[in-house]
Amino acid sequence: NGFFPSITLKAILNSLTCEVLEHEGSFRTPSDQIQFIAQTLKGNPGLRVFLLIHNIDGQMLRGEKTQSALGQLASLPNLHLVASIDHINAPLVWDQFKQSQFNWLWWECVTFQHYAEETSYENSLLVQQTGALALSSLTHVxxxxxxxxRGIFRLLVKFQLENKDNPSYTGLSFQDFYQRCREAFLxxxxxxxxxQLTEFRDHKLIRTRKGADGVEYLNVAVDANTLVDFLENEKDE
Structure with missing residues (x-):
């Protein structure tokens, strides 16, 4: 469901490899997963898989690498992709090569229904508990x-997660962070x-405070679970 704020390419690929093809184990990259799906379907020409994606142009799915991966899946002979789009300009997401991969057969299926179900996730307990909305907003920004x-932000996120179990952690000092960013050529x-930090602050992504020693400390203003999911998404992208 592309309207769900925490949907990821990884979740889609996992549903295919684990639930449909009953594969046990993990994959290093999304490319490895797609290759496994392609080889498995090639070895089983009688197997037909139908992948249904509601709102394929959703905020969490419209990224270049995600659409490229979905295009690869759609081009497999015995995998059939059925999808809906929400935005009138959604086709602009696909260049000529992706259009040829998807090879869409277009149908106008406007329902004129209110977005009751689509927006229900925003206030659901599941979203509140998983921080899915925060993840969606973070990814969008x-x-x-x-x-x-993005590299600067990832660096701060990784350091914060490394210290999430340290009760005395008060944040990363600006000077230490600057040194790390220089070493990473950022x-x-x-x-x-x-x-850059001012921009992060404007988006309410980070907090800064001065310690008793007068040193400026930086913290990412997002819970640890959401940050872990964010890094997973970045790795998949």
Whole structure:
């Protein structure tokens, strides 16, 4: 369901490999999973798999790599993809190559129904408990930033997760963070980093505070479980 705020490519591939093809074990990358699906279906030409995706242009699915992976699945001879789109400009997501992979047969199926079910996830207990809305918002904001900005944010997220079980952890000092960013070739001056941190602060992604020693400490303003899911998504992308 593309309307669900925590849907990921990994979840779609897992449903195919684990639930449909009954594979036990894990895969290193989404590409490995797609290759397994392709080989399994090729070895079983009589097996027909129908993949139904409601709102394939949903916020969590419209990324370039996700659409590319779905296109690869759709191009498999005995995997049939049935999907709905929500936005009138959704076809702009697909270039000519992806269009040829999906090879859509278009039907207009406007229901004129209210978005009651589609928006129900926003207030569901499941979403509140898993932080799915936070994950959706976080992903949306980060996709609008430069690759360097995303790298800076990931660096801060990883350090915070490494210290999530440390009760005395108060955040990463600006100076330490600046040094880490320089070593990762993400910034070349503290002014560049401060400018980026201001943008994070404007989006309410981070908090800064001064300690008793006068040092500025940085924290990501998102719970640990959501950050773990975020890094998983980034790895899949």
């Amino acid at each position: 980060l996709r609008s930033l430069t690759p360097n900005a 910034v070349n001056s503290d002014l560049t980093l401060r400018t």
